[in-house]
Amino acid sequence: MENIETIRHSTAHVMAHAVENLFPDVKIAIGPSIDDGFYYDFDKSTPFVPEDLAKIEKEMTRVVKKNSPFVRREVTKAEAKEIFKDQPYKLELIRDLEDETLTVYEEGGFVDLCRGPHVEATRKVGAFKLLSIAGAYWRGDEKNPMLQRIYGTAWATKEELEEHLHKLEEAERRDHRKLGRELELYSIEDEVGAGLVLWHPKGALIRKIIEDYWRDAHYKGGYDLVQTPHIARQELWVTSGHLDFYSEGMYGPMEVEGQPYRIKPMNCPFHLAIYKTRLRSYREFPIRWAELGTVYRFERSGTLHGLMRVRGFTQDDAHIFLTPDQLDSEIERTLRFSIEMLAAFGFTEYDIYLSTKPDGKYVGSDESWEQATNALRTSLEAAGLEYKVDEGGGAFYGPKIDIKIKDAIGRIWQCSTIQVDFNEPERFDITYIADDGKAHRPIMIHRALLGSIERFFGVLVEHYAGAFPLWLAPVQAVILPIADRHQDYAHSVAEKLSAKGFRVKVDVRNEKTGYKIREAQVQKIPYMLVVGDREVESEEISVRSRDLGDLGSKGVDQFAGELSTELGS
């Protein structure tokens, strides 16, 4: 069995071959294998149109059927330049390669500069499908020309391809933008502005539940809650340095009584301002200040995406001030808290990254970087968490740990981040009095567990496909009277359940039960309680579960008890 990456990369060659056959004027750039498939970048005078994909696929099938062998050849740089004399992108690659001997692969007359390996012959490529046409900068640099990229997916067998395509459909079904509209959770409107979220009643209710849980967990977890304004004098951002290194992410100044003010893109300067309101002692450390802080960042229009990337969002932020010797235990504590919080929302699989000192510009001494990085590393190990190291991936102000969660269909989302900051304590010149009676500089940690409420909410919607667990469901049960004469009883059931703290609604519309049930299922309401003559008579309710169907009839108190059990309360 061929290696899947080899198959995908070979399929990329076959595609480029097919494209060249169909469009002789194209210049070819690069075509690697990627997760689930491959792509190839082309420079073509006119854009590809969607119908081209089918044509190219057909031509690819023809290339495959010829079963031409992939032939590897070693050539000198000079020979390579001759072979690719009409391919400017290949020439650029050749120029930049350091080796004197290069390899090319040839298949049925199509030659590509390539390290290989490849499948034996074209028939050995597996099942493939072209998916989309997109723009991509040559070598990923926005100063370079924009090429046209064709994405495809490729698998060893037809069954795997089908399975993958099915997964793509499933992802589409779960899309939080589609579900957000269907379930009336939120919307983003032209007349309000791109990347600015309107939370509708049900979405806002879920958000409140998330936030309440978060605040309680933080308060119990040793944090104090703070709250800070949305704008501040521009001076504050000069002090923090954001105006220097983050100005492209900030909205322009607004004038208030002759003073320039800015909308906040971060919460930290405010927390530092609170810190500075009085002298701090090591005895009160670690100080943990948490805030659901709404920030506004200028994100380029092309990067906006539903709730995942917006211009106004609420960070579940906190800043921790501590002494150097508290670093290890505090990071470990924060990590555990983070994992716990994610688990509470149903996420138990994650990828963890430790990002170390960047190569270029950075602040802080090498010793503090080393100490902090070691603290992050030992905490990860103490907590028994596996992690990968992103060498040089840290911010200029300090190393960090990122946690990316895996959702129900295996997709990865960046959520938690724990960052050490050597920059801002310095800039704000904050100190604490240690046991030696002298002023020392504290260490500061920024951390967000969910990342942003907006993104996390979007991930939650997709993770649960809109069918939120009982504790998060905006409506936990809907009562469905069969005929008008059952409405009084329906309302009495609703009152009983509401009094016990459950979120219930009565569907009094003049519709048949089947219709109401369908609608409740579509709205993904966990429980439907049907009441008709039988239930009025027996003083019970007929319970239907969103997931399990008809559960038969029972008393209201019994049902309430079962709900409480399910909620774990």
Add this chain to the structure above:
RNA sequence: GCCCACGUAGCGCAGGGGUAGCGCACCUCUUUGGUAAAGAGGAGGUCAUGGGUCCGAAUCCCAUCGUGGGCUCCA
């Protein structure tokens, strides 16, 4: 921001140089129906916005705004 595509009723979509249609949703009436869609009728759109071409623009052109797939960037 960049490349390509798209923007028609609340939603999903047809149509396409001679001032608009379908399904669902909505409203009214009939119906009071037992676990995923009862029946009939009605209302609703200056075809994203602003310019231009044309006797005439929703349709063609330009710009702007927005959306989608990507690139770059990132919570």
